Each structure stands twice: as structure tokens, then as C-alpha cells.
Amino acid sequence: MERQMMATAVTLGAIQQQLSTVADNIANVGTTGFKERDAGFSDLLFQNIRNMDPNIDTVDRANRLTPSGIRSGSGARIGDTQLDMAAGAIQQTDNPLDVALTNDHQFFMVGQPGTNGQMTVAYTRTGAFNAQLDPQNPNQLRLMTKSGQPILDQNGQPIVLPAGYTNLTISGNGTITATLPNGRQVNAGRLGRVTVNRPQLLNSQGNGLYTLPNLARLGVGLNQVLQPVAATDTSVAQGKLENSNVDLTQQMTELINLQHDYQLNAKSITMRDQMSGLVNGLIQ
Template structure:
């Protein structure tokens, strides 16, 4: 009997050594969770046995239990490196559209050739759908989740429909004596320009010129001229009639007083807008190629988009306070940002940004029941329960840290101590086995 007891001790010590060695081997494995060998005594009894004299029958391994406490974070320069601080897991699928998920804490992700977010094994990171404009999550369920993809272009270009500009015109300058000519700088006081876009995303330069009128006849009044692609934009909006597109009048405090015809009061805190009808009359359509079009109107608004900076005429240098437009060409991916709530925002070279999705997270009622499948992944089991999906930051799921990786939660110092302890246990049980063998030999030698 003592021989068998020693054998169970050897087996238990070996399991302890194996578990500790595996922990040490994975001390640098991202997202790895250490394990602990757990043991229980073996005790055989019956109604006829004398309990006070039973010594037990050895030891057995009850389970190798993973320890899911948080690992420390290692910060990186890769925005696709994700670390979870909490009890959640990433959901991964081996194939697009598959509902057979693997769950992981290893967040070292990258883009594959089709711009899907994948791990080192090519498994697809799952995400919840969101509204691309607001980022609102539309569904929190693994059944509606999909592989997250980062488009490298921002989609269709946008034709410009609004231009916003605000400025300060220098009241100290003198009125030009020459007739306006955009090629003669002495014929205007100041100018500025912006780029606008047609329906195909082709850029066109919109240039604005500001000409002070004779203060003896028209005090505090300015004329505004414009060219689009080098062609004059006249008061009719198309260049068919030469002349300024509008006139500004300021009061004695340098604030807007009227617009259009002198003496017409301003209806708001700034000048009334001016509309350029697309392609009308004298040749704005000649700027367009390959079937491109402008919108029905391009509205020039003499203010900033937020309507907080009206034009002014102060005794200070010409200054452009705002110059914005709402068109865009096709953009290329410039960067991505992943927030603590797991929402992915892509920014593009044309200034656009859009929400692409939200990293899906799950938790389990019993993480100890998860089945290990290698590559720092787990599968659900009967004892783990079904995955409970949720948004990052909700409940005990935890938040997501971009540009960070969760390190192994193995404490190397403790493992080395455990290794020495397991080794001594193994040696002690080997000695007990050796003693039993010696006793048997002595018994056999009795004559």
C-alpha cells in the first residue's frame, strides 16, 4: 500500500512541476493566464473500516485551475494593440461570417491584406455595428457582430455646397485708383483663397478679392470680387456680367451695417450669403471635366460655420478669421483611434472621419470552466456557460486600452519558488518509493 501511496505522490509532484514549468515558459506570452495545480487527499473507507486507524491512500490531482487575475500593461506605439482591464474577452472567428468563436485576452492585432483586423493566427476580431456618424451602437449581440474592417479610403467625394469665410478688413488702407483686375495687385487691397471640390472630388481654386471704395463717396464700404478656377464670378454668379459679387458696408464701430446695395440693413450679425449657380452662363462649366458637376448652388457665407465670428473693419491688418468649406476629395486612411469604449474612429487625408464599429467583448459566469485551445485562446464549455456580450466599459467587462498589451500574469519569482518546492516534493516521494523498495527486498531476503 505504501508503494502505491508514494506513486500517487510522485504523480502529483510531476503535475505540479509540469504546471509550474508551463507558467515559466509563458512568462512573456501576451494575454497568458497562469495555472495552479490543485490536489486532494485520497481516502478509501467502508462501513467495516476502522476510521481511527486509517492512514489514507495518497493524493490525486483534482484540477489544473487557471488564474484569471489582471496582468500588467505594456504600452506600445501600435494603435491596434489592445489590452483589456477587466473581466472581458475579445471574440475571434477563424472565418468571415462564422459564429464559432474563440475568446482571447491577447490583443496584438494587425491589418491583413483586405484591411480586416486579425491576430497573428489570422483570426478575425469581432465588432458590434455602430452608426457611422454618431458612433451609437446599434446592436450588442454576438449574433449580429461582424469582423472589423478598416477601409483605406473614405468613400465617395463630396462636392462643395458651402464656403464660410470671415475676416477683418483694414480700415487704414487707401482705395485703389485702378479698375479691378485680378492680375494686378494694385487694383485691390486684400485677397484670400480656398479650394472647393466638384462631384468627382476634383479641386478648384476660389479666390476672393476685397476692394475698398472711395471714402469720400462711399465711406466704410468695400466691394468683393471672386474668381473660380481663374474665371470671373460676376454679380450674376456666373461671370456673364463684370463686376463685384457683393458689397459690404460697416458702421462706425467696424461692424457689419449692410450688404448688397449700400443702405440695405443687415438682417443678422453678418452679411447675407451669395450663391454661385453651378455651371451657368459664361463658362463655369468649362472648369469641369470627365462628367463632373457642381451642386445647384455654392453658397458663400460671410461668417464662420459656427456663426460666432462676423467680418469686421478695424484699424488693424487684414486677417482671415475663418475659411472653411464642406466639400472633400477621396481620402486615404491617415490613422485610427480606438477609445476606451472600444469604438473605432478612422481619419482620412481629406479631413473626414467616421465610426467603423465597436470592439465586441464578452464575459462568462465561470471563467474557470473555459476550455483552453492554444494560442492563448479559449472555447466555451458546459461549465463556463454561454458568453455574455456587452459594450466595453459596461459592468465588469472592463475598458479597452489602445496602444497597450496585457502581459502574462505569471509572477516569475513565485514560480521559481514553487518550482523548488515541487522538485523537493518529487525527491521526497522518490525517497519514499526507494524506502518501500528496500523494505520489500529485506522481506524477500528473510529465510
């Protein structure tokens, strides 16, 4: 009975984790570029209980209905949370600094402050960018995310725009062209994009940003995880944003099922407690 109690308690903890995952998906149903996560359960250790004593008389053992060797589980746990890379619906905004990716495995490159003042690379599908004045040069603007990270070009360098431009065009391959008041056009670089081949390795950092773990410890090469997007690829759509890919109906259904699972497991603990009380009463 104690085995059942422990297995149920472990499973309740796993259900709580999945409830948190579903709640996070529902909370981000309106977040631009958000990708939902699906939690999967896996069984914990099974034990084979030897319930047939070999010293019991052979005849008596043959008449018993209890099978020899009962498998007892230790509950379940969250095996992993899979990132769903399905593309969200594209929304027209007509904002020249809004861009969406039509390829569901591509990400924009974003700069993040790292150790020793060095910039590290993060990845996002949230294309709601803005232009901010460069404090070091008043004649240029920096292309940034809404949370203040610089957008990188295909060479991993921050993208800068000429201050006072009158028009900004972003082509299908991410090339940015700014038109100045005198009509002159300036090439401001090309948006850095990567194709992520193993999205399950991405770690969410909030604000739509993802980073990679220490791949050396995993024995995985960077080229096995992501590849630069070629200049001939035209997956960039200007004046549009990608909505969240969360299916609210599916997530609400999952939430209800998890609540039922939690109630069922909690009820089993209550029943076990009641049975223990009955046994203790008989012994007394």
C-alpha cells in the first residue's frame, strides 16, 4: 500500500508540471511568434515483486489465483517538453519594421550580453522590431527587438539604419534598404536567419528568445543543430507578424483532462488513507 502511495504522489507532481506547461501555453495565446510546448509522460522504474514463496507446498501454490511475479510501478514523470514548430497564422500590420518568417523552422538572430562583455547569439521568431537611436552615433539607428536586444545580420553584427530615413524596404531574403530624404538608397545589410534542425535543444529565455545549451557537453556540433539561411531563400515577409501557434481549444481540453487525472490520483490517496485507518482499527 505504501508503494501505491509513493507512486501516486510522484505522478501528482508530474501532472502539476504538465499543468504549468499548459497554463503557459494558454497565457501566451496572443504572444507574437510564440511556440507552444507539449509535455510527454514516461514511466518510472518497474519492480518485479516475487510474491510466490518457493517453500510453499506445490499443491497449495498451484491452486492460488495470484500470478507469480507482480510488476509494480513507481509512478510517472515528465519525459520532456517538445517544442511545437508549426507556423502560426500570419497577420497583416503594414508596419515596415514588422517581419514574419514563412518557413516554420527558421529564426532571426538576436544579440545578447554574455560573459566578459562579449555578445552571444539568441534566436527569435518575434519579428516586431523597432529602430532606436544609437547613443554612440546620433546619425544612425539600431534595429532592436521590443525588449531591447539588437537584431543581427547574416555575419552576426548588429544592424544599423541611417537616421532620418523616409522609407524602409525589407526584401524576401531579408535585405534592408533605407531611402534617405534626398532619394538616395542605402543598403543596411541582411537580416540574420538560421534554420534550426533540432529545435528541442532550444532553451526559452522569455520575451520570445531562445538560446542553445552547452553543445560540447552534449557531444553535438553546432552545424548539427542549425544552419545559416542562404541569401536565395525568400521567407521574410515585411509588414506582417506571425501569431502564436497555440490551439486554445486543444489546450483547454488538455487542461480539463489533466484536472480529471489529478482528481483521480488525489482520490486514490484519500482511499488509501481510509483503508489504512480501517486496518489500524482492526488491529486495535
